[in-house]
Each structure stands twice: as structure tokens, then as C-alpha cells.
Amino acid sequence: MFRRSEFTDADWMDYLKSLDLPHLNDWMRDQAERGQEFYRRRLRQIGFRGERVLDAGCGAGNWTIALASCCTEVVAIDIDPVRVGVTAGMQKYFDAKISTQIGSIDALPFPDESFDAVFCHGVIFLVDYRKALAELARVLRPGCPLYMTYNGKGWWRHLIRDRGPSEPQCIVFGANGLISRYFMLADELSLETVIGDVARQTLQKELLSAFPVSGAAAPIEFQLHQAYASYLECRDERCSRLNEAALAFCRNEFSRAWPDSRETRCARDALAGIDELCSPTIPPEYKARIARDAVSRIALGRSDYVLEVHTYAHEPEEMTEALVQQGFHGIETAHEGCLCLDPTIAPAPLIHELHKGVFECVAWR
Ligand SMILES: C[S@@+](CC[C@H](N)C(=O)[O-])C[C@H]1O[C@@H](n2cnc3c(N)ncnc32)[C@H](O)[C@@H]1O
CATH class of the missing domain: 3.40.50.150 (Vaccinia Virus protein VP39)
Known part of the structure; x- marks a missing residue:
């Protein structure tokens, strides 16, 4: 031995x-x-x-x-x-x-x-x-x-920017890291609860007009959930319009002044995260995932993300x-x-x- x-x-x-x-x-x-x-x-x-x-x-x-x-x-x-x-x-x-x-x-x-x-x-x-x-x-x-x-987060950026061009798999690892971080920050800020009333009402209206629900007498919550379910199935212009609107509201929310410095830091980071995840280097499904979650948080007041890989920064x-x-x-x-x-x-x-x-x-x- x-x-x-x-x-x-x-x-x-x-x-x-x-x-x-x-x-x-x-x-x-x-x-x-x-x-x-x-x-x-x-x-x-x-x-x-x-x-x-x-x-x-x-x-x-x-x-x-x-x-x-x-x-x-x-x-x-x-x-x-x-x-x-x-x-x-x-x-x-x-x-x-x-x-x-x-x-x-x-x-x-x-x-x-x-x-x-x-x-x-x-x-x-x-x-x-x-x-x-x-x-x-x-x-x-x-x-x-x-x-x-x-x-x-520099590690995930390094994977995307420095190694990604020669090892495409690194872009996926890096994007997974960034999207986990983005969702973690949105959770920490409770984005679904702090989003402004105007943004919420505007997006709810857009959701209902893009995906009208028959039986308009149904309670508003029911209509919103039905419309959201149709939006998730949709692959056309209506879906991209809603995605862009929701992302714009998120950007706006993260740009505003937050009550304390920790929240300001998280918000700035989340804003940078949105821009990185929406950049042409990253596979478009990442943008679609944050947009979907944004629609859900803003219009329904709840988060909808499912992470396949949890790799935080x-x-x-x-x-x-x-x-x-x-x-x-x-x-x-x-x-x-x-x-x-x-x-x-x-x-x-x-x-x-x-x-x-x-x-x-x-x-x-
Ligand atoms: C990058 S490796 C690092 C392993 C080792 N510490 C090293 O530095 O070589 C990450 C390790 O964390 C382990 N791991 C992931 N989640 C864990 C958890 N919740 N509890 C314990 N280990 C975990 C994985 O199985 C894996 O072995």
C-alpha cells in the first residue's frame, strides 16, 4: 500500500x-x-x-x-x-x-x-x-x-468575449452565467412588486389588445392569464412587440434612482445584463427568456423564469x-x-x- x-x-x-x-x-x-x-x-x-x-x-x-x-x-x-x-x-x-x-x-x-x-x-x-x-x-x-x-460577472464575460470566438460552447456557458445573474438581481429587487403602475397598466393593455380573450366579462386576472398563455404560444410580430415593450419598461425601471446604494448597484447591473443578453453575440433565446419573464413580472406581477443551468456571479x-x-x-x-x-x-x-x-x-x- x-x-x-x-x-x-x-x-x-x-x-x-x-x-x-x-x-x-x-x-x-x-x-x-x-x-x-x-x-x-x-x-x-x-x-x-x-x-x-x-x-x-x-x-x-x-x-x-x-x-x-x-x-x-x-x-x-x-x-x-x-x-x-x-x-x-x-x-x-x-x-x-x-x-x-x-x-x-x-x-x-x-x-x-x-x-x-x-x-x-x-x-x-x-x-x-x-x-x-x-x-x-x-x-x-x-x-x-x-x-x-x-x-x-467578469468570468462569464471572459467566456463570451475572449474564448467564445474560438470555442462557441463558451458563449453558452457565459450566457447561462449572465442570465442566472440577471434573474438573481431581478429577484433581489422584487421587480414584479416595484414596477410602476403606469408601466403595469400599459403592458396589461397591450397584452390584452394583442391577445384578446373571448368573454370580456371575465375577471381581469383571468383575462390576463389567458392572454399571457396565448402570448407564450405566439411566434409572430405581436410577441416581438410585447417583448420589446417589456424590455423597455425594465430598462427604464433599472435606470431610475433606487432608495439605497445596494439596490442602485443591483439595478445598474441588471440593466447591463439586459443589454448584454440582448446583444447579437448571445443566442436570441436568452433575450426571449428575459423578455418573457419581464412580460410576466410586469403584466401579471409574478416571475416566470425557469433556469436550466444555475451558475451565478x-x-x-x-x-x-x-x-x-x-x-x-x-x-x-x-x-x-x-x-x-x-x-x-x-x-x-x-x-x-x-x-x-x-x-x-x-x-x-
Ligand atoms: C467546478 S467544480 C469544483 C470542484 C473542486 N472544488 C475543484 O476546485 O476542483 C464544482 C463542484 O461543485 C459541485 N457541486 C455543485 N453543487 C453542489 C452542491 N449543492 N453541494 C456540493 N457540491 C456541489 C459539483 O458537483 C462539482 O464537483
Whole structure:
């Protein structure tokens, strides 16, 4: 049996190659090609250590095995049984330092204050971040650190603008990130409740005149719902006219002055989101989805979006605010690869210029 120090990068690569997981192969090997020292060095730079550590959203375990080199015990959890299986396959090389579990970081199956460090790399943008942060705070002992990375919207823009031209799939990933963020912002602002009466009445009138409902004596709510159902089926001019009107009302709403600076920030961002999602680079179905949701929010007073892929973006300001709400303090944030809390280690250059849209932070419970 291997001992921990004997699990070389070549062993790691051989192990991954022995697995038959076509959908993960390229990604796992890319991660492993960096070598274990890359991950260990990053942990040293951010001064990450602890006795009992949670790797929250461990994926294929590339950080888990590095954590095992500087922590006494690593508990690795992920929602995907296949990835947990990959990590579990390396447990035996690490003298029982690593244990694995299937589960979600927004409902952790651990008691309160059961870890003295939490590591969460590349996961928080896939979940409801407030719920997940509350869980990560709950399982951390007071005075202990959380390390986390998260995508800012710059990451999705990078996928669209820089990588999209040569890898069209990146445009779809990027557009999914932007549309998730747009809906998150519209929800945070409760757009359906704050929209002005004039906008609501105008759009309701346009909806009913474009899609008249027989039996005009029916209650107005019923008529609106019937008309909305016809609009959803429609593919002609009437639908595009309504879409444009609803988008114009949204733009207008997001441009107005909001009562506090957080709302103003969200509104400005939502406005930028509409323009990006309506640009010719993005497949037209994204514009249609925000337009449909806008018609529903404005005319019916309720949201209608269904996200196929939840991949959110958070900027440092809002993530810091959410961390503080969960009782974290001493929060240090940087572009990924730049945070260096150990003064004896020289700061590393940015992992890649294009990683500017990804952030990392250490926060104390
Ligand atoms: C981009 S990978 C990052 C994996 C690993 N932390 C790393 O940096 O290599 C995202 C991981 O988050 C996991 N994930 C997504 N939603 C999750 C959830 N609600 N709870 C736990 N893990 C989740 C995915 O299965 C995937 O393994």
C-alpha cells in the first residue's frame, strides 16, 4: 500500500486514466497536470491549515489531496456521486486522513461547529450562496477560517468575449452565467412588486389588445392569464412587440434612482445584463427568456423564469456583505491566485490574466 508521501503526480495521473469517465476525463487531467505542488503552494500562500477540515464541493479531489498534506483530517463532500467516487478512490493512499461523503453544501450533514477550517473552491456560484454561506458558518468553529473562490460577472464575460470566438460552447456557458445573474438581481429587487403602475397598466393593455380573450366579462386576472398563455404560444410580430415593450419598461425601471446604494448597484447591473443578453453575440433565446419573464413580472406581477443551468456571479462587494451577515469578519479578497496571507511567501502572479473575473477570499468565523 502507498503511504501518503508516495502518491506521486504520476500515480495521480495513472489513477485518473484508469477511470472510465469520458465527461470528466479532460477536466480531471487538466487539473492533475498542474501537479500536487501547485495546490500545496496555493494553500501555503493563503496560510490555510486546520485540524479537521471540510472540502466543501470537493469535485475530483484535486484540492482534497493537497489539503491532506497540511491538515490532520479532511472531510470531502460533493453533491455528485461520480466525483465523490473519484475522490474516494484516492482515500486509501492517504492513511485514512481523507473521508468522503455525498451531500449538498446548502444542507450539510454535519453538526454545528464541527470543523476548524472550511475550503470551498469553485462551488458557491452553483448554489444559493446565502443558504450555503449560512451552512458553512454553522459547521465552522468560532475563530476559524473559511477559504472560498467565486466567479464575478467578469468570468462569464471572459467566456463570451475572449474564448467564445474560438470555442462557441463558451458563449453558452457565459450566457447561462449572465442570465442566472440577471434573474438573481431581478429577484433581489422584487421587480414584479416595484414596477410602476403606469408601466403595469400599459403592458396589461397591450397584452390584452394583442391577445384578446373571448368573454370580456371575465375577471381581469383571468383575462390576463389567458392572454399571457396565448402570448407564450405566439411566434409572430405581436410577441416581438410585447417583448420589446417589456424590455423597455425594465430598462427604464433599472435606470431610475433606487432608495439605497445596494439596490442602485443591483439595478445598474441588471440593466447591463439586459443589454448584454440582448446583444447579437448571445443566442436570441436568452433575450426571449428575459423578455418573457419581464412580460410576466410586469403584466401579471409574478416571475416566470425557469433556469436550466444555475451558475451565478457575485462581485466582492456583495459577497463580503453576505459573509458579514453570516457573522464572518477579517475578510480578505483578491483575484484568484493573488491572495497571499503568509508574508514569508512571495505573492504569485495572477494564475492567468483571464482569471481576473474570479475572486478568492479568506473570512473568519
Ligand atoms: C467546478 S467544480 C469544483 C470542484 C473542486 N472544488 C475543484 O476546485 O476542483 C464544482 C463542484 O461543485 C459541485 N457541486 C455543485 N453543487 C453542489 C452542491 N449543492 N453541494 C456540493 N457540491 C456541489 C459539483 O458537483 C462539482 O464537483
